[in-house]
Amino acid sequence: MQNTQQPRTDLQGKVAIVTGASSGIGEAIAEELVKRNAYVALTARREDRLQELEQRLRGIGNAEILTVPGDVSKPEDVQQLVNQTVQRWGKLDIVVANAGFGYRAHIVDGDIQRWKNLLNTNVYGLLLTLKYGVQKLLENGSGHVIVTSSIAGRQVTAGGAVYSGSKFAVNAIAEALRQEVGQQGVRVTTVEPGAVVTEFAEVAGYSSEVIEAIKQMEPLQASDIARVIIQALEQPAHVDIAELTVYPTKQTGQGVFANTDKRQQ
Template sequence: MILDELELSWKGKESLAGKVALVTGASSGIGASIARKLAKRGAYVAVLARRQERLDELIRDLHQEELYEVMAIPADIQKAEDVQQAVHAILEHWGRLDIIVANAGFGYRSPLAEVDLERWEELYKTNVHGLVLTLKYGLQPMREQAKGDVVIVSSIAAKEVVAGGGLYSATKYGVSAIASALRLETSTQGIRVTAIHPGAVATEFSQVAGYPEQEIRAFASSVLPLHPDDVAEAALYALEQPEHVNIPELTIMPSRQVQRFK
């Protein structure tokens, strides 16, 4: 039988021990949680964000757990030279790059007629252009290795638009389009791509996006948002699949949340 000739068998979870990972937006929230979990699974982890003190704090915590193969990279993903240097530093230190978690990003809400153009530019440069830079420089070593994993943190906002959320959605629709195209381009090169679409997650996201505090409280108490570890577990689920298995997309929602703001 043809299937027997292929000698298919279930090989169990892929080990993350010794794999080298870059996590962008790791100074808080989902990125910090993914970085911690990767380190605990034995991966070598470079944590990238702009706030160095937060990265240092994370590294100190990991050291206390006797996890020493971790590196802080203070960098701004809007800047090509920062991202290029980050990848260079990882290759200098560990000699390879196996996992990219492209997570850095932020939210913005405004009616289109009242858009703050500077904020919009910042949003696009972070959520879309920053992702493009992360992939441009991060994929090079993976292509040479003919092996790698890319996890891209998109959003439920890439699937659903709400009034006032058009610009954030525009960036996340873009992020998901990039993830889909990347999978088409790299699936035969040993590089797996997973896009994660979380609903509401309890992180600094809402404050950074400038949502009124009362609204954050009311929304959180009605939907009971995800913990960042919930999303991190989803990311690790994809990364730990055996080599021949890819999870192209994962949507993860609070059980009570049926729509983006409801």
């Protein structure tokens, strides 16, 4: 039988942008890319955390790293990120659209400004990242977009209306993009993690009961998600893993929120 196996994509020398890189999944995927000798441009709003990450990653080896502090909800910041990346390395191959945050509150109790901030980052910021980043991939005639979503984009629970709504939108945007650019050789992968150990839960305002329930189910590490993303990136060019849903083994459905997220009267 003839061996028709296609070569896997070598990430050495590939140029990647990672948004939301200062912690969690963004930080972990940046590290995995650097380990594979990719050139990585990092962005997040927390400049001090970016600088700390850059110093740590430079200890891995001959790391090629660019840090561009910024806010993905601001068009000028995203344009600056993309332009500086291309000026530095002459091209762009990978866009990891990871920036985002959560917020849990019942609709009648929700903070309007937090709603706006969440939607600006999770949805509008994603659109800006894709708009300016994918333009460069199309110029190459190839590339890969990784979009970090969540199982909340499939499952809705009380208290999760706005965050889940944003992730349903993320999934729709990513699928539309896949249909728009696939014929031009650009792959799009949406990653939907379950419970992950990051700063996310506390920042999102999860109750202590929910945080404890997450701990009990042996949650995923950010590095687990990063490795899955690498597997998608390394597939042969004709293979696009469109969706990756990754759960902790002990997480079944939406049970982590079902009985622990009651509205405070």
